[in-house]
Amino acid sequence: AQSVTQLDSQVPVFEEAPVELRCNYSSSVSVYLFWYVQYPNQGLQLLLKYLSGSTLVKGINGFEAEFNKSQTSFHLRKPSVHISDTAEYFCAVRNPYSGAGSYQLTFGKGTKLSVIP
Amino acid sequence: NAGVTQTPKFQVLKTGQSMTLQCAQDMNHEYMSWYRQDPGMGLRLIHYSVGAGITDQGEVPNGYNVSRSTTEDFPLRLLSAAPSQTSVYFCASRPSSLNTGELFFGEGSRLTVL
Numbered sequence: 001a002q003s004v005t006q007l008d009s010q011v012p013v014f015e016e017a018p019v020e021l022r023c024n025y026s027s028s029v030s031v032y033l034f035w036y037v038q039y040p041n042q043g044l045q046l047l048l049k050y051l052s053g054s055t056l057v058k059g060i061n062g063f064e065a066e067f068n069k070s071q072t073s074f075h076l077r078k079p080s081v082h083i084s085d086t087a088e089y090f091c092a093v094r095n096p097y098s099g100a101g102s103y104q105l106t107f108g109k110g111t112k113l114s115v116i117p
Numbered sequence: 118n119a120g121v122t123q124t125p126k127f128q129v130l131k132t133g134q135s136m137t138l139q140c141a142q143d144m145n146h147e148y149m150s151w152y153r154q155d156p157g158m159g160l161r162l163i164h165y166s167v168g169a170g171i172t173d174q175g176e177v178p179n180g181y182n183v184s185r186s187t188t189e190d191f192p193l194r195l196l197s198a199a200p201s202q203t204s205v206y207f208c209a210s211r212p213s214s215l216n217t218g219e220l221f222f223g224e225g226s227r228l229t230v231l
Contacts, residue, residue, distance in 0.1 A: 009157065032217075042224055043209075043222030044160075044207070044209075044220070044222045046218070046220075049219070051217065051218075092218070104150075104165070104175070105220065107161075108159055109158060110159050
């Protein structure tokens with residue numbers, strides 16, 4: 001079985017400062033990895049994903065993440081945050097060998113990013 | 118495009134009451150699912166469906182029923198609500214052919230059980 005650990009439940013950061021949200025996964029097989037963002041009072045939307053290939057993945061709104069197989073990590077980064085980045089961020093994992101029709105995503109517990117003016 | 122629509126957005130129930138959370142999508146997605154979101158717990162899968170007439174249990178199915186009579190609709194039923202079911206519920210869908218992990222979420226239904 002696979003699992004996801006988000007190491008920080010809350011991360012406060014000043015506007016225009018860099019940020020890193022940490023995610024570690026546990027799996028006995030290769031995985032697909034995802035970051036989702038949830039703005040206040042909204043549903044989740046996909047921020048970026050790693051399926052294969054380059055370990056540095058770029059997403060929307062200037063976010064990027066790096067897949068590190070040896071450290072089983074998929075940390076999310078942004079060089080300069082904006083007030084509008086205040087949201088909750090979820091890391092998720094999927095077993096790529098499960099069928100396309102029935103696979104499930106396992107989500108981490110989330111990290112609340114608060115951008116301070 | 119409406120996408121995934123959930124109703125109601127807010128509901129207060131008394132212990133023991135029953136209700137149905139509605140979810141409809143207009144994207145012709147085969148796969149639909151229900152998650153609950155609790156503080157510090159992330160999202161946990163309740164039930165899912167890979168097509169009309171097919172449903173299966175997720176991580177936390179107890180106390181919830183689902184059915185899938187059409188591609189568009191996937192209602193979640195609470196037969197006898199309990200305070201432990203106080204949560205925010207999200208419906209999510211995707212095409213079965215989509216292999217990239219992207220789920221399309223509704224805006225959520227906030228349920229309080231007194």
